[in-house]
Amino acid sequence: MNKELGINQLKRRDFLKAGLVFGAGASGLAAGYAAVPDAFARAVYAAKKGGLANDNILVMIQLAGGNDGLRTLVPLADPALHDLRPKLAGPMVSQALPLNNQYGLNHNLGGIKGLWDKGKVAIVQGVGYPNPTFSHFESIRIWETGDPTRRQVDGWLGRTLATSYDSNGHPLTGCACGATDAPGALRDLQATLTVIQNQKTFGFTGGTEVEAAVGALYKGTPGIYGALFDTAIATATETMATLRTSASSYQPMADYSDKVKLVYSSKNQLAAALQLAAELIVTGTGVKLLHVTLGGFDTHYTELNRHDDLMGYLDSAVSAFYQDLAAHNMADKVLIATWSEFGRRPKENASGGTDHGAAAPLLLIGDPVQGGLYGAEPSLTTLDSTGNLKYAVDFRSVYQEILSGHLGADAAKILGTTFDKVPFLKAPVAV
Amino acid sequence: MHRAHRHLRILHIQLMPAARRRAFNEAVSLAPAEDQIAAPISGSRGITRRQALAAAVATGVGVGVVRLLGGSMQQIAAPHAATSTDWISPLGSESARVMQLLRRTTFGYTQPQLEAALSDGFNKTVDRLLETKPAEPPVLAAASTPGGLFAVNLLQQWWIDHMLASATPFAERMTLFLHGHFTSDYRKVADDTFMYWQNLTWRRMALTNLRSMLMAVTTDPAMLRYLDLATSTGQSPNENYSRELMELFTMGAGNYTEDDVRESAKALAGWTVPQPDSYATVVVDKATNVTRRLPVYSSQKTGVFNARRAYKGSVTYLGRSGQIDTQGVIDQILAQPATAVLIASKVAQHFVTARPATTYVNGLADTFRRSKYDMKTLMRAVLTSPEFVADQGYRSLVKSPIEVMVHAARALGTTSPSTSKLIAGAGSGMGQSVFDPPDVNGWPNNESWISSNTVVERVNYVTGALAQVKGQLPPSSDAIHQHLDGVLSPQTASLLNQAADERGRWFIALASPEFQLK
Numbered sequence: 001m002n003k004e005l006g007i008n009q010l011k012r013r014d015f016l017k018a019g020l021v022f023g024a025g026a027s028g029l030a031a032g033y034a035a036v037p038d039a040f041a042r043a044v045y046a047a048k049k050g051g052l053a054n055d056n057i058l059v060m061i062q063l064a065g066g067n068d069g070l071r072t073l074v075p076l077a078d079p080a081l082h083d084l085r086p087k088l089a090g091p092m093v094s095q096a097l098p099l100n101n102q103y104g105l106n107h108n109l110g111g112i113k114g115l116w117d118k119g120k121v122a123i124v125q126g127v128g129y130p131n132p133t134f135s136h137f138e139s140i141r142i143w144e145t146g147d148p149t150r151r152q153v154d155g156w157l158g159r160t161l162a163t164s165y166d167s168n169g170h171p172l173t174g175c176a177c178g179a180t181d182a183p184g185a186l187r188d189l190q191a192t193l194t195v196i197q198n199q200k201t202f203g204f205t206g207g208t209e210v211e212a213a214v215g216a217l218y219k220g221t222p223g224i225y226g227a228l229f230d231t232a233i234a235t236a237t238e239t240m241a242t243l244r245t246s247a248s249s250y251q252p253m254a255d256y257s258d259k260v261k262l263v264y265s266s267k268n269q270l271a272a273a274l275q276l277a278a279e280l281i282v283t284g285t286g287v288k289l290l291h292v293t294l295g296g297f298d299t300h301y302t303e304l305n306r307h308d309d310l311m312g313y314l315d316s317a318v319s320a321f322y323q324d325l326a327a328h329n330m331a332d333k334v335l336i337a338t339w340s341e342f343g344r345r346p347k348e349n350a351s352g353g354t355d356h357g358a359a360a361p362l363l364l365i366g367d368p369v370q371g372g373l374y375g376a377e378p379s380l381t382t383l384d385s386t387g388n389l390k391y392a393v394d395f396r397s398v399y400q401e402i403l404s405g406h407l408g409a410d411a412a413k414i415l416g417t418t419f420d421k422v423p424f425l426k427a428p429v430a431v
Numbered sequence: 432m433h434r435a436h437r438h439l440r441i442l443h444i445q446l447m448p449a450a451r452r453r454a455f456n457e458a459v460s461l462a463p464a465e466d467q468i469a470a471p472i473s474g475s476r477g478i479t480r481r482q483a484l485a486a487a488v489a490t491g492v493g494v495g496v497v498r499l500l501g502g503s504m505q506q507i508a509a510p511h512a513a514t515s516t517d518w519i520s521p522l523g524s525e526s527a528r529v530m531q532l533l534r535r536t537t538f539g540y541t542q543p544q545l546e547a548a549l550s551d552g553f554n555k556t557v558d559r560l561l562e563t564k565p566a567e568p569p570v571l572a573a574a575s576t577p578g579g580l581f582a583v584n585l586l587q588q589w590w591i592d593h594m595l596a597s598a599t600p601f602a603e604r605m606t607l608f609l610h611g612h613f614t615s616d617y618r619k620v621a622d623d624t625f626m627y628w629q630n631l632t633w634r635r636m637a638l639t640n641l642r643s644m645l646m647a648v649t650t651d652p653a654m655l656r657y658l659d660l661a662t663s664t665g666q667s668p669n670e671n672y673s674r675e676l677m678e679l680f681t682m683g684a685g686n687y688t689e690d691d692v693r694e695s696a697k698a699l700a701g702w703t704v705p706q707p708d709s710y711a712t713v714v715v716d717k718a719t720n721v722t723r724r725l726p727v728y729s730s731q732k733t734g735v736f737n738a739r740r741a742y743k744g745s746v747t748y749l750g751r752s753g754q755i756d757t758q759g760v761i762d763q764i765l766a767q768p769a770t771a772v773l774i775a776s777k778v779a780q781h782f783v784t785a786r787p788a789t790t791y792v793n794g795l796a797d798t799f800r801r802s803k804y805d806m807k808t809l810m811r812a813v814l815t816s817p818e819f820v821a822d823q824g825y826r827s828l829v830k831s832p833i834e835v836m837v838h839a840a841r842a843l844g845t846t847s848p849s850t851s852k853l854i855a856g857a858g859s860g861m862g863q864s865v866f867d868p869p870d871v872n873g874w875p876n877n878e879s880w881i882s883s884n885t886v887v888e889r890v891n892y893v894t895g896a897l898a899q900v901k902g903q904l905p906p907s908s909d910a911i912h913q914h915l916d917g918v919l920s921p922q923t924a925s926l927l928n929q930a931a932d933e934r935g936r937w938f939i940a941l942a943s944p945e946f947q948l949k
Contacts, residue, residue, distance in 0.1 A: 064870070065870075133684070134674065134689060134692070135674070135678050135684045136870070136871070136872075137678075137679075137684075137872055138684050171883070176882075179882075179884070180859075180860060180861065180862035180882060180884050180885055180888075181862055181875065181879050181880070181882050181884075181885065182882050194883045195882040195883050195884040195885075196883070196884055197859075197860055197884045198860075201860065202884065202887065203887070204887060204890060204891060204894075205890075205891040205894040205895065206894050210890065210894065213926065213938075213939070213942075214890050214942060216922060216925075216926060217922050217923060217926055217939060217942065217943060217944070218886075218922070218944060219922050220920065220921065220922060221920055221922070221944045222516055222517050222518050222920055223517055223518050223826050223827075223944075223948070224517075224785075224827060225826075225829060225877070225878060225881060225944070225947075225948065226920075226944065228878055228881045229881055229886065229944045229947070232881050232882055232883050232885070232886040233883075233886050233887075235883040236883035236884070236886060236887045239883060295869075295870070298671075298871075300658075300659045300669055300670075300671040301659045301662050301669065301671075349663070349667055349668065349669045349670070350662060350663055350664040350666065350667035350668065350669055350700075351659050351662035351663065351669045352662075353659070353669070355669065355670040355671065356670070356674070386689050
């Protein structure tokens, strides 16, 4: 028998020798992302001291596919924009919602513009990282792990969960809403997290009898996936119990509409996902780090209407979410942040769209935010060698401010080093 | 009677006296003579099992697996300690190897199909899988709808019906694999007839040559739309297809430069979707009586090259300079060693093991390259490699949602239209709807299929599928051997013992972790 395949076996033997039976994760799963949690990790938690006292909450919104920064925060006064985008520039400039005489928000971001006017929106311009990759999947991984050198396998939020919170028995500490699989940002071998696509259908057909049988079925499952399966079922069961309580005590105080016209690939129901996030937040389920995704931003063609639709979709979902949190007196605890793997090429292509780009602005929204523009808009005339915008702010500077200033976590430990400060928080937590 | 048939017949769950339960953990030699006949212990299997037992004893942990031994074994016994180690591989036996082969290359099997394969044996079954001409699915009537404007669930159910019924399910597995690799998504393609054609094309080309496959992929109407080559021009190229052709379909990131992306975008420009045979004016909104002029195709077509849209100058692509056309781009890609490695690696991860060793992948890639990129040669090398039946690889792959659902339906014998409807609908909560991949990278695999959401949905599907069986169920005792190899965790064994009736036992069998793996 071929010895090359003996990896699993060797690892298993090593663990057995060490007196540990390590069901999942490390042995087979280390090559790509780290695995979602396992039973061993839970035992570690039990021994860990309590997590952060801070009761702030973070909601990350992924704009998957590469959001066009120039159509999100539009440079109103730069003539170069019209040279680069003869088809796309006209309406995007004329219809934009001006923030000052230089920049305006996409015309479909009316709700977010209203929050901007109240000082609740910070926009960090020109966010990126050195030597950008134009591959969706490589860049997503870089943003998810917070590591442009591609060595880190755990997600930056997963590492935060693992190092900063005692989530033993609290599966909702990290939660992906509106998804079927765990986003890379939340993954860490030692982090507990849950994934809920739709709370209305999240439960066992057949009720508690099935739940009990399945709970008994998925215990001590052998093999490299054993602990993954067992933890997934245990987490699901605990989450169902929590949701039963929270759903009965939650009344939405905003109109979450998913009737907005969907753009191809934006199959994620962002508003529904954010409504679930609101439910988890206002009912005190112990959520800390939430992740939602809106897809469809890979606008290589006929971008004009597609991107506008996506902006509208984002705007209505975020506006309702903020309104709901505010009505429940939770707005001061919650920071909403967008991220996307890259911006888009300043020059448009033949298809009336734009190809993969580099630097782009990020939006930070909520009461904790000190509204305004941060960073620096990259020049439209001095592009890099690939014809893309040069970055001004490393994305990890934004992570750092979120981690230390909002969550009170040890950002240097989680990110591996320190970055320039971007002071977009009103009252950063003293660490 | 053939040996394999006897194997099936003798392996039944029976009661084991309490006195023997404890001993079960302590020695291999308890295996009755019948087991030795049915599943001769090869050297490698013996080592694996001994190691597992020795390790368990050394650490005071029970082996977390029950291997059903048939004959005088009287009950599915649960060891005292339920801490996990690894599954005990049964792959020393020919019948287990055949069952794993079918599990990994088809959508499960009915009892007659399994018996035929067991009677043929492993090697002959591999030959049959590779050499049988794929059965074409029935014509989908809706595909003649002008503009391909029909509900995608018709398309999804049409394919799932064929997965359930086809006499050549390996062709369907290859088509599903290629659908995840050379992926397209009905939402962006916005013409379900194009998606239907793509499915027919992928099935027909699955075991042919990568060189012709890449031309078929490049000029496939759905792909032309999905990755925007249809709207790219030499004057103002769209990079989408150029990039993904290299990054995801052939070479992988890191094996080309951004200049190569730009240069091949120029070289590839010029393709458009085919001209329709006619147009039909159709009311698209009954309320407002809004009509649209929609294309009608009388037969399947491929993309059309329009020289006026193409790039006129020379390009420098992957080290070659000059006038390079689409075939030239494909040939440059095939000249890169990384291409065979990426394809071999994806095939190995899909069919053999989640983390194939580099030497294994490189060996497969060499074979593939030497065959001038013949997919059948590659697949034969994969299926006949020792790695494919290695004990260490036993249950090292997680069935995708479509695989697990179709497998369960075939095991239950529920292959009606209501089953395909159930499967088409249930996939989204598990992360897999056909014709609707999450992104251009297709579907993830293995551990990515496991989350708190997906495991619940997998269980709910079993409940739904069982509810569709109105008549008598096949015997669950057969299922435990045919679909779970008789290798059960203590929990599964115990719950099967506790189940009140056949329905309950089927539920446990199909909802078990064992059934999720292949």
